[in-house]
Amino acid sequence: MSNSTTILLITLLIPVVSAGIAFSVKEKYGWFIPIICSLLILSAAIAILFPLFSDPQLTEQFSKTWLSIDNTKISVGILSTSITRLMAAVVLFVSAMVHIFSIGYMADEKNTDRYFGFLGVFTFAMLGLVYSTNLLITFCFWELLGFCSYRLIAHAQQKTIAAQAATKAFLITKTGDIGFLIGLLILWVQSGTLEFTYVSTTSDAWTTTAGVFIFLGVVGKSAQFPLFNWLPDAMQGPTPVSALIHAATMVAAGIFVLVQLVPVFTPDTLWVMTWVGITSALMGAVGAWLVTDIKKILAYSTISQLGFMILALGLGEVSGAFTHLLHHAFFKAGLFLAAGSIIHVMHQATHQANVDVQDIRNLGSLRKQMPITFIGFAICAAALAGIPGTTGYLSKELVLTAVHNKNLWWLELVVWTIAFATPLYIFRLLWFAFLKPATHELKVNEAPWIMRIPVVLLAAGSITFLFRSGHLSSFATQLLQTEIEIPTNIMIMSLLVTGVSLLTACLSRNLSPRSSEFLIQNFLDVFNLSIVRLTVFTGSLTSSFDKKWIDRSIHTLAYGKVALAHLTGWADRNIVDGSVHGVAWLARGFGGITRSVVNGKIQSYLLWAMAGLLIFIIWMLN
């Protein structure tokens, strides 16, 4: 195992250590947990920079057999390529930021042991998935991600609504996971191995089926149509957790797996992906426009952005999608953490009054009160909107170019629509939260520095810089050495669309948003609920079948047997016994007669003897 792989292994184990410390430290020393865990994850984030910057071209694999039966071998190991290293670095960096932010955010909360423990496991699961050399191991970590998100969404477990959201999240993603499992099993049957380096398939119907099933897993995990309605509900979790889920772990896992698997997917599978991506991107954008909850707006925006990536992957634009994933991790984490700051300080300002501080209509003019958070939020929002100078712009252009090269007018129309819609909703959020005159008279303080630093750092990572060659580049394009050549017409068109979008947003800024998710959320909720109801109903049906039919037939059998037993018992008493009794009775009858004869008197014996002798003599004489 080389040095760089060793470092990767260490970065994988540090979150486990962090979680272990969090779970085992006594409650008395609870204050100690957030600090030590944050430091640990931060050290891992720094450690991974060494292999990251050392040699971008290096590709290594270290693996050991984990499970072997007959010819089936599953190995665990570390796959070290430029993609996995970069992904892991982003995961660790975002996780470290979330940890540090949580020191402030969770300062007044209880159960920090559980919180930081599961943050550690969550980070570990994502890193394990990134480093995995085998699809089955990927699936293991994939499931572990689901479990951690379940536990973190239900962090406030006394709140029924949080528990429900967690259950919903787990079950809906699990639905996708079942698809993933089926897909990987079919893939295994077809190709005989699940090692990433060897998986190769021919493009037949089975491979398409396997691909579509695996993609179903991604649909669940990355909250795509039609399995996305767990994500807005998952906002019940603490806000830093949302940042982690949306940026670096849960939903990113789906895209990352696709990045690795797209080469073995058939054109048909890719086509399915494109369509799901288009639908989700559009629905997410509409949803973000319709809701008023600050976290839900960001949640729908994630759905939209992930749809955008999946659309790009479906078109075969792997590097564009992957770059966008990394960029998205930074600015979305920044947005969520800034939103967390807002919620945190508003909560303190309102003193738990009955005000929904997450409703953007209750916010306003936070720019003056929270200047640094505002700047951070604004930069990240610009990156989401794809304004030049930000990382989001770069990766968006990459995808737009790829779409343009496909020469499909309707596809281009869709993508431009998404590009138009995104600035619209994020600008409105910015306006309502920071710029618009406030409706309230609250004294709001800027968030503590420990919460500002992560936001600022994440915002800083969302800015592009000018590299030597004169090209704009971000950390990701630089490390991946992506060739960025954006055709001039795309660039102009893109600027135009963004400009018009911002102008529209500006003009319509005071248009009060409708607080209605009916179109999307409620429809799917009804759909889900009917499936749940149907399942529970089927359960009660089978249960009554168990009692009414199976048990009853057994009871009938038992009663039949008992009845038979009674019958034979009766027969025994009346026929068998009866005949025996009859014989006995007869015997007794005869016996009575003979007994009356045998009465023990010598005289009567003599008399009978005499009579017998007399009869004998008479008989002899005849």
Place this chain on the structure above:
Amino acid sequence: MPYLSLLIFIPVVTALVALLIPARYTRAFPWLTIGVNTLQVILFAMMILNYNLDAGLQLQEKHSWISLSLNNWGRLQAEYLVAVDGLSFPLVGLSVLIMLIATLSSWNVSKSRKGYFTLLLILNGAIIGSFCALDFLLFYVFFEFMLLPMFFLIGIWGGPKREYASIKFFLYTLLGSIFILIVMIGLYLSVQLPESSTEVVHTFNVLHMQNLQNLIPGSVLDSAKTGSWRLWAFALLFIGFAIKLPAVPFHTWLPDAHVEAPTAISIILAALLLKIGGYGILRFVYPVFPDGAVYFSDWVAGIGVVSIIYGALNALASKDLKRLIAYSSVSHMGFVLLGIASATTEGIAGVVYQMVSHGIISAMLFLIAGVLYDRTHDRLIENYSGLASQMKHYTVFVLIAFFASLGLPGFSGFIGEVLIFFGAFQSQSLNNLVPLWMPIVATLGLLLGAAYYLWTIQRMFFGPFSVRANFAELNDLTSREYAMLLPLAIAALLFGILPQILLDYINPFAEVFTNTWFSFGINANP
């Protein structure tokens, strides 16, 4: 050292000793039992050291038991033959562990301790004997010997409806044993010792039964006959063990028995007695009647899939926590049938893995139900809410047990299920025994499993705290309960993270099963 005989007969002899102790020394009985359990654990540890991973059947003990000349009828021969291999060795280990935990969980039994612990000891010996016996008659004796203690343990120490439950349990299982008996007699009449020269020596030796060349030409179960009788025999023997497993529709004794049985007996029932069903199919039904197995493979897999889905749906509808766990057992044992039907190396190894894993996890689940029942004497899910805030450590174990049972990677349940799926998915292309749609449908069982467990957690453990039952105190776990749950949790985790430590034992068996016995049977009967 005759390890297996010691394992089997130490508890039986101790039971006889226990009978001599006056009943008023109530503390003696649990200590005596736990002494036996500890001794068994030590013996098993020594067996691990002496176990040779490359050899098949080992630690064999063979003594002649019955040998009776029947003149024209040949010679009747039954042996005391015990040995372990990759199938039975993990199950024996599981039995030793579970019996120890069952004793611990019976610590507070108050009613007639002498009888209770004596029966527990007899049960102990009978269970281990069933897993080790390789002579069909010997197996049958042990098998029947399990019934009686179980009947009394449920019928005397059980819940309010204990009589009904115990009689139902007894009659169901007895029906199964009658089927087994019929086939056993048929097999006895049809199998002869291979080395017998002049006279025909009928044998109960299972190893000889597994070799089709030992069938007496012209006998009732001769494979050369176009074998409707053999198919019947397969079906009867299979049903005999499927009742024990239990498979739908022979399963309704299980929920009742579980709900009424005391915690320790539920643990033994779920963790060990159900495994006899799977063990019997792997040891007797499939190797002896491979032709029937091929013929009925669709049915076996189909019953498995139905059990998976049907059990899970019933669990979803259960209002009683123990009933829910009982139905989840039905669902998990469905995977065993699915894996067996595939008859692939991965599938068979997965089945053994699943049985061990289910033994560990179901014991945890019933312990958990018992912890709550001890405190409140109520098992209705709807009467609880928000337990997580009051019983923190308990909730941790509940989460471990539930997620282990629903197949979260990292726990042993996942390995067993995924290996079974490996086997079942490749069966269609490999040996064409299980059609592909069956395992695909079976994956729904995983989703339903997640559904009923998470729903239970949501209703009982999350939300605001409230309990609608009479209870004195709702304490968190006691140290005794810790001592029972922790080893099981560690075992579930260990076998989930490092599957190879168990697979090293199982693999040789799975390979012999598919490559020798099973393919031998298929080839001999085109």
